Amino acid sequence: MALHHTTIGDVDGLLDTLLKAPSGEAAPFGLKLTLKAMADVDALIGGLRRHRPGMATRCVGVVAVCPDADVRAAVLRWPGRIACPLTAVADVAVADGWLAGQLAAGPRGVRPRGGSRTVGLSPAIQDWIEAAQNPPPDAIAADIAHQSRQQFGDSARMCIGEDQGRFLQLLVELLDAQHVVEVGTFTGTSALWMARGLRGAGRVTCFEISDVPLTIARAAWKAAGVADRITVELGPATDGLKRLPEEPCVDLAFIDADKEGYPTYFDLILPRLRPGGIIAFDNMLWGGSVVDERVNDADTRTLRGFTQRLAKQAGLRVQLLSIGDGLTLVRRA
Numbered sequence: 001m002a003l004h005h006t007t008i009g010d011v012d013g014l015l016d017t018l019l020k021a022p023s024g025e026a027a028p029f030g031l032k033l034t035l036k037a038m039a040d041v042d043a044l045i046g047g048l049r050r051h052r053p054g055m056a057t058r059c060v061g062v063v064a065v066c067p068d069a070d071v072r073a074a075v076l077r078w079p080g081r082i083a084c085p086l087t088a089v090a091d092v093a094v095a096d097g098w099l100a101g102q103l104a105a106g107p108r109g110v111r112p113r114g115g116s117r118t119v120g121l122s123p124a125i126q127d128w129i130e131a132a133q134n135p136p137p138d139a140i141a142a143d144i145a146h147q148s149r150q151q152f153g154d155s156a157r158m159c160i161g162e163d164q165g166r167f168l169q170l171l172v173e174l175l176d177a178q179h180v181v182e183v184g185t186f187t188g189t190s191a192l193w194m195a196r197g198l199r200g201a202g203r204v205t206c207f208e209i210s211d212v213p214l215t216i217a218r219a220a221w222k223a224a225g226v227a228d229r230i231t232v233e234l235g236p237a238t239d240g241l242k243r244l245p246e247e248p249c250v251d252l253a254f255i256d257a258d259k260e261g262y263p264t265y266f267d268l269i270l271p272r273l274r275p276g277g278i279i280a281f282d283n284m285l286w287g288g289s290v291v292d293e294r295v296n297d298a299d300t301r302t303l304r305g306f307t308q309r310l311a312k313q314a315g316l317r318v319q320l321l322s323i324g325d326g327l328t329l330v331r332r333a
């Protein structure tokens, strides 16, 4: 394993060399770069994107040392949109410590998704939060993340982080939820955590359009002893949600699929949500894009408009939490 210090001008060449070996044969590595100006940020993001598949499987993390606060803020808007954990810091000692920790954890310790690290949080605070958790890190969730990286590369960043998973489990427990709905299951991380919180006859019903990632999910659910609490409805979530009983039977819904579908999923689930029940929408910060006026793609516009709509709608308690990539909780009065 190696820690490489480089300049922005050298990063493309260095990555070419590091990533030349076929996947699985080369050691994981971490990168540290000093970014002095805004132009350096664009160059960094471009370089990482060009090497996306290799970065997703081999790179344990990139630290951008940014003496300038504006440059640092610009870098911190990017977690969740690139293939490996990216952190901006001012303090070089913190950068070295964080990267050393990532390398020591090895590829299995790498969080596959920037969004699993809370947007804008410093590495030291993130590490502190993770060290404070009890029980200790979960081997099955880590294995899902690892297998997702192996099979899906960059897309593995879609798995929610352990802090968010634990929070969802807590929500299931606090609501004493019996009927949990999930829209967007992928390789099964969020369903795993929510199923763990169920008591008695409680069930998670998952809506997922693709059966390919479900092989990893089903094996993990079996290993965790929760497979019998989870049902998957394969196909577009809009069709599946319409098949649910038209009565307030849902205690908790977790929405983590296509962003343009969020308003429709909300409209379909709200009448089926019991009073006091909660709908949780993931990625509501969208890697910081929602506040970046240079970003105006359809997903970002939908998330902005949906956020504004929720803030105005009567009969709801709405709170956007800064965990992961932003989790909006909507509670029906």
Ligand SMILES: C[S@@+](CC[C@H](N)C(=O)[O-])C[C@H]1O[C@@H](n2cnc3c(N)ncnc32)[C@H](O)[C@@H]1O
Pocket: 158, 159, 160, 183, 184, 185, 186, 187, 188, 189, 190, 191, 207, 208, 209, 210, 213, 235, 236, 237, 238, 256, 257, 258, 261
């Ligand atoms: C962000 S991932 C879900 C991650 C998952 N919650 C986890 O924690 O690992 C989004 C998933 O939504 C699924 N998806 C996208 N559009 C969908 C749709 N219209 N209906 C159902 N699932 C959809 C994708 O196939 C993908 O697996």
